[in-house]
Amino acid sequence: MPAAATATARATGGPLQASRLPNPPFVSTEIARFDEPWAMTFLPDGRLLVTQKGGQLKLLNTATKQIGNITGVPAVAYGGQGGLGDVVLHPQFAGNGRIYLSYAEAGAGDTRGAAVAYAQLNLNGSGGGSLSGLQVIWRQPKVGGYGHYGHRLAFDAQGKLWISSSERQLFDPAQDMNSNLGKIVRLNDDGSVPPDNPFAAQGGMTAQIWSLGHRNVLGLAFDPQGRLWAHEMGPMGGDELNLIERGSNYGWPIVSNGDHYDGTPIPDHPTRPEFNAPEAWWTPVIAPAGFIIYTGSLFPYFRGDGFIGGLASQALVRIEFNGAQAREAARYAMGQRIREVEQGPDGAIWLLEDGGNVRLLRLTPTPF
Known part of the structure; x- marks a missing residue:
């Protein structure tokens, strides 16, 4: 992502804000429980x-x-x-x-x-x-x-x-x-x-x-064009979604759109344009974990979208891609920390919550 684009996002107070849907377009069904999955x-x-x-x-x-x-x-x-x-x-x-x-x-x-x-x-x-x-x-x-x-x-x-x-x-x-x-x-x-x-x-x-x-990458997914995307936990602010390019340097710990936990500033990405800046980023953080790019038919309107589990945000975050660009499109509140996301054989979306005795959830479209 060009540094200028990140600078614009920073100047307006952060990345593009998601449209928070009042009701998620899916039904969650508990399938099983696991211990620290x-x-x-x-x-x-x-x-x-x-x-x-x-x-x-x-x-x-x-x-x-x-x-x-x-x-x-x-x-x-x-x-x-x-x-x-x-x-x-x-x-x-x-x-x-x-x-x-x-x-x-x-x-x-x-x-x-x-x-x-x-x-x-x-x-x-x-x-x-x-x-x-x-x-x-x-x-x-x-x-x-x-x-x-x-x-x-x-x-x-x-x-x-x-x-x-x-x-x-x-x-x-x-x-x-x-x-x-x-x-x-x-x-x-x-x-x-x-x-x-x-x-x-x-x-x-x-x-x-x-x-x-890279700092702490907890999600890898290939899009239908074969491009690799990775999300990365930032420090205090600055979670990232990156398009992974051959031989490229993403700047940690020299630059970040967050700061150190003790409040010490870290130069933002636009200050060092030689480093590869994120395609999307979050402050406050979502604490991303788990990642798919959806290819199924059960949710045809989601085909090609990314889904990221949110730990701190206790949400399922939907990403829209436009070629090599990406933006948060929606954030669905789940009420629990989400550790993992997977696509099932029938196109259902499966989630694992984070912690002890937590749920495995199967998401299917809301009946109309």
Whole structure:
């Protein structure tokens, strides 16, 4: 986004304000409850895998509402923002049965870092299953602290694996090309580095990097044109929605449309036009988590729109795209922190609330 556009938004007191609809155009139905859920993904048969931060991988039969356990999950470093994170299917899952997990992993001493592994999913006849052949294919460096792992996963249409690697609340690594913290990472499905990555020739961690200068990215989604969008938690203000471009620097911690929690100002994006500015941003923050770009037919009027879960905002935030531009179009109050958003096989929108003993909700159109 050009810096001038951000400057205009800043001058008018923030990004374009959403139209707050008095009644959401959907009905919410509780399907099940989970304990500290973090992510979910649908299997081809319509069953649902759900991760819980404490280290449990659950299998929900959405028809019978039976919940089973998947064993063989790697040990997680649970605490703060850490634990079991994302779960996605390999693009050829129907043939190879492979799933990918991200999680916080303990290191030596009082350190932790995100890791990504794949494994074979073996389902049994009792509503559960197990993982076998677990292989860790990517890691962050182990550092202290319990926050900003990121570790969102997404596959693109070419079968490349994308990982959001947040900066672990350490600020400066986001600009360090010798670290994979504060970066968007692009890998082959086996964890090797594609030779066409922008910094592949430099080797090491640098070769993994697609973009840099990120704070805490908790949502990745590809639009129908194959463009990657990512939302990012700002500090005190300045949550962002970014179009992720090859080799681009998004400026954290040098610039932000928010300020430090102690009130120390951070220069805004327009002051440093060499950095890639967000396409949309929020002050006050929405605390974004979970992200889809809708492609279903159950809500035809939403096709091509984005949906972001709001933690602090306790809302489902709808995004309208116009090519490489984006704006908040509506904000639907949900009354609870929303951790995850997913599209179901029939086009329903599914939400996971955040916290203990929270609801899995299925959203369907309001009857007329």
